[in-house]
Amino acid sequence: RGAPASRVFGIAERILKAYEDIGMRVSYSYALRDQNRLVYEADEDFCRRLPAAIGTELAEYLKAQAIPLPDHLGLFVDLWERAGRNTRERARVQLAPANLHWCSDESLAALRDYSAEYRVGLHMHLVETVYQKEYARRRTGTTALRHLHKLGLLGPPLTLGHGVWLTEDDIDLVAETGTMVCHNASSNLRLRSGVAPLNDLTARGVRVALGLDEAGINDDRDMFQEMRLVLRLHRVPGMADVVPTCAQVFQMATAGGAATTGFADRIGAIEPGKAADLVLLPWRSVAHPYLDSGTSPVDAVVHRARAGAVDTVLVDGDVVLENGRVTRVDKAAVLEELAASLRVALRPDEERRRRLSREIFPHVRRFYDGWLDRVVHDPFYAPSSRR
Structure with a gap:
């Protein structure tokens, strides 16, 4: 395994160990x-667009970070083995083709085959x-989803993150x-990506999950707040019963x-045979000072619950949060250690990356000039009108 993949494996091991120490499921x-790690064209082609000094420096940096496909696949196998071949109680390892523009057809085919061989899911x-939608048209002559279907990736093992710019035909194919x-x-709003067609996805029976994308993008990391946002974001004007309910x-x-x-058969519901993964909060935190007796508990939780009110968390019956405090590690000490590590001055290589990113950014913006000139918008939602 090359140096970049070995470095990633070491970091991944520490991440998995942190989940284990806290008692969380992961x-x-x-x-x-x-491919295409900075813009939607080959790295070497983009580097040639840049002023010579910047292009050479960027090319050297990208080359040093590159992980060959065999090393990527080996990294997955090593992590899968570390997770007891996905038999450990609280850890599963899956595959993740990052996105169409970042993955060659060769790598997509390889991950498809590994998913079948190792019986693991894929998250992509x-x-x-909208730029990714246009990239797919330029690369494949069709939609990104149709291209994945052609490669044999669609099906229950695959979860698509975002799907903001899926077409009506795409949604039908997702459902089929x-x-x-x-x-x-919340991530889509923060990054100006758009609003996913949730109402149409659910109307066609697509199984939908909620995510925060990544902690650095959703700063509050509050799933209760995310539920409220999703509930309200898709409430299109009118009285038709087409918007998501609290229960949904x-x-x-x-x-x-x-x-x-990888825990689909063990978690996600309170019923016999499922693991006791539970989040508890005082009823007063959602019902005080008044809650009509006809209001369902689910409606009350979705509309009113806050992460700060969570009192107890159990994972497989083990208490990992009690009286609002993490039970297995000293959270305050961990956060202070993290803060101290971030107060130090940047290393020379970090300063170099910061400078290089600032120098490259204007060229990145220029690369996308005209990309959306041919894109025709026909929104799923019409929340306002010019006339």
């Missing part, structure tokens, strides 16, 4: 990228932005193949999310 995957970001979608509403959103955050992991 479905982990390392995203595969084997797809058409998160049993492919799942993970909706990341709650199911997306629980059973829907569970279905995208």
Whole structure:
């Protein structure tokens, strides 16, 4: 295994150990990228667009970070072995083709085959932005989803992250193949990606999960707040019964999310035979000072619950949060250690990366000039009108 892959494996091991120390359940995957790591063209072609000094420096940096496809596949196998070949109680390892623009057809085919051989799921970001929709048209002559279907990737093992720019025909194909979608509403708003067609996805029976995308993008990391956002974001004008209900959103955050992991048969519902993964909060925190007796508990939780009110968390029956405090590690000490590590001055290589990113950014913006000139918008939702 080459140096970049070995470095990633070491980091992944520490991440998995942190989940283990805290007692959390984790479905982990390392995203595969084997092309187009900065813009939507080959790295070497983009470097040639840049002023010579910047292009040479960037090319050297990208080359040093590159992980060959065999090393990517080996990294997955090593992590899968570390997770007891996915038999450990609280850890599963899956595959993650990062996105169409980051993956060659060769790597997509390889991950498809590994998913079948090792019986693990795949999580892939797809058409998160309108630029990705246009990239797929230029690369494949069709939609990103149709291209994945041609390669044999669609089906129940695959979860698509985002899917903001899926077409009506795409959604029909997602439903027909049993492919799942993970909706990341707050991230899509923060990054100006758009609003996913959730109402149409659910109308066609697509299984949808809720996600936060990544902690650095959703700063509050509050799934209760995410549920409220999803509930309200898709309430299109009118009185037709086409908008998500509290029960549907709650199911997306629980059973829907569970279905995208390697624990789908063990978590996501409170019923005999399932693991006791429970989040408890005082009823007063959602019912005080008044809650009508006809309001369902699910409605109350989706509309009113806050992460700060959570009192107890159990994972497989073990208490990992009690009286609002983590039971297995000293959270305050861990956060202070993290803060101290971030207060130190940047290393020379970090300063170099920061400078290089600032120098490259204007060229990245220029690369996409005119990309959307041919894109025709026909929105799923019409929340306002010019006339």
